Amino acid sequence: MMKINLLAFGQIADITGQANWQLQDIMDTDALIQLLYSQYPALKETEFSLAVNKKLIHSNCVLQQEDTVALLPPFSGG
Amino acid sequence: MMKINLLAFGQIADITGQANWQLQDIMDTDALIQLLYSQYPALKETEFSLAVNKKLIHSNCVLQQEDTVALLPPFSGG
Amino acid sequence: MKEKKKHTVFVEGPITPAFISAAIARHQDKTEIGAHSIFLGQVRKDILQAQEVVAIEYSAYTEMALEKFTEIREKAFAAFNLVCLHIYHSLGMVKAGEISLFVFVSAKHRKEAIAACEDIVERIKKEVPIWGKEWLTDQQIRWKINS
Amino acid sequence: MKEKKKHTVFVEGPITPAFISAAIARHQDKTEIGAHSIFLGQVRKDILQAQEVVAIEYSAYTEMALEKFTEIREKAFAAFNLVCLHIYHSLGMVKAGEISLFVFVSAKHRKEAIAACEDIVERIKKEVPIWGKEWLTDQQIRWKINS
Numbered sequence: 001m002m003k004i005n006l007l008a009f010g011q012i013a014d015i016t017g018q019a020n021w022q023l024q025d026i027m028d029t030d031a032l033i034q035l036l037y038s039q040y041p042a043l044k045e046t047e048f049s050l051a052v053n054k055k056l057i058h059s060n061c062v063l064q065q066e067d068t069v070a071l072l073p074p075f076s077g078g
Numbered sequence: 079m080m081k082i083n084l085l086a087f088g089q090i091a092d093i094t095g096q097a098n099w100q101l102q103d104i105m106d107t108d109a110l111i112q113l114l115y116s117q118y119p120a121l122k123e124t125e126f127s128l129a130v131n132k133k134l135i136h137s138n139c140v141l142q143q144e145d146t147v148a149l150l151p152p153f154s155g156g
Numbered sequence: 157m158k159e160k161k162k163h164t165v166f167v168e169g170p171i172t173p174a175f176i177s178a179a180i181a182r183h184q185d186k187t188e189i190g191a192h193s194i195f196l197g198q199v200r201k202d203i204l205q206a207q208e209v210v211a212i213e214y215s216a217y218t219e220m221a222l223e224k225f226t227e228i229r230e231k232a233f234a235a236f237n238l239v240c241l242h243i244y245h246s247l248g249m250v251k252a253g254e255i256s257l258f259v260f261v262s263a264k265h266r267k268e269a270i271a272a273c274e275d276i277v278e279r280i281k282k283e284v285p286i287w288g289k290e291w292l293t294d295q296q297i298r299w300k301i302n303s
Numbered sequence: 304m305k306e307k308k309k310h311t312v313f314v315e316g317p318i319t320p321a322f323i324s325a326a327i328a329r330h331q332d333k334t335e336i337g338a339h340s341i342f343l344g345q346v347r348k349d350i351l352q353a354q355e356v357v358a359i360e361y362s363a364y365t366e367m368a369l370e371k372f373t374e375i376r377e378k379a380f381a382a383f384n385l386v387c388l389h390i391y392h393s394l395g396m397v398k399a400g401e402i403s404l405f406v407f408v409s410a411k412h413r414k415e416a417i418a419a420c421e422d423i424v425e426r427i428k429k430e431v432p433i434w435g436k437e438w439l440t441d442q443q444i445r446w447k448i449n450s
Contacts, residue, residue: 011287076286076301078245129432148432150364153430153434156449192342193343193420194341200337253332273417
């Protein structure tokens with residue numbers, strides 16, 4: 001049973017209602033996004049990026065045990 | 079009898095030995111430069127600009143009573 | 157990549173003028189420096205739908221942000237001839253008029269310091285996972301959008 | 304040309320970190336500002352024919368310099384969307400490691416502040432009648448040359 005860690009920030013955490021949780025048996029980031037869209041339909045209307053283990057990804061990415069996936073709204077530091 | 083005021087700064091004042099003096103009956107800046115070259119030959123080897131009444135000039139300029147001519151070596155502020 | 161150690165970046169609350177002057181003073185014995193280029197981001201009292209921004213509350217994905225700041229440092233030292241580089245960013249509440257970002261670049265020559273500082277500020281805004289929550293006059297909040 | 308009055312520019316001796324932090328602090332109630340771009344010129348301990356520069360003694364054609372600084376201010380306000388602009392330059396002795404030039408540009412947005420600051424620094428170096436006499440380790444002097 002494969003476990004991954006989820007992190008959500010900013011307005012994404014407002015939608016998910018949690019900033020830090022775990023999910024099981026998610027093959028890859030495309031599957032993760034589909035699951036999140038079904039759980040939190042408001043995410044479909046929201047711009048965000050994914051980071052896997054602190055690296056931004058730009059296409060589907062296979063997930064492994066204990067990977068950390070972060071849901072990142074557009075950055076607004078400075 | 080027309081009188082003008084001379085100012086010298088930086089390495090130019092080192093050559094002229096004075097920073098502030100007067101000259102009489104100088105028609106224009108070309109005549110002034112010739113006079114200065116004859117009085118201070120080292121000026122011929124030295125880069126400088128002229129300002130008449132605090133404005134840089136780029137060609138010969140007729141001088142009038144009480145004009146102030148400044149001899150300005152290359153600027154090195156900052 | 158002159159400096160490999162982890163650098164302090166995040167400051168809790170605003171970055172004060174005293175903090176900035178202490179940073180400047182610490183560089184007066186580095187006599188190979190001829191130019192400092194400094195950028196300060198100050199929280200602007202923007203008006204959004206007739207409400208003023210009274211403060212911005214900053215949060216970050218800290219671990220990833222620190223890696224990004226390290227990468228930005230290393231790229232800056234590789235691209236520009238710098239002596240020193242320090243970056244400080246606030247977390248938590250920063251009121252309008254207070255400073256939330258302090259980028260401090262020192263070089264022998266002004267052109268390198270100025271060009272590096274501009275590049276670093278742009279990268280921080282685009283590449284570092286930090287978010288600002290704008291608190292408005294009527295207690296509403298809005299997520300900041302960088303231009 | 305928002306500001307017509309004569310501005311203080313010349314400072315006797317070095318510009319201190321405390322002077323800089325006081326200038327920054329005075330801008331914290333100007334809440335339309337979002338970005339400050341600051342340039343600091345620091346006296347560099349250059350090596351000239353095996354002698355180190357220990358200090359620079361600055362002099363100026365003060366009346367003309369003040370007119371030039373006013374012109375630089377006016378051009379900057381015309382060319383860039385600025386909130387504030389302050390320029391300070393030392394006269395007299397400034398030791399290696401100390402600061403002799405402080406350009407402080409504030410704007411709503413970072414790009415205007417950064418571009419204006421760079422332009423102003425270049426103009427000060429090229430257009431303002433100020434001279435630096437470099438004092439070397441062996442008590443020799445040399446007139447500074449700007450690059």
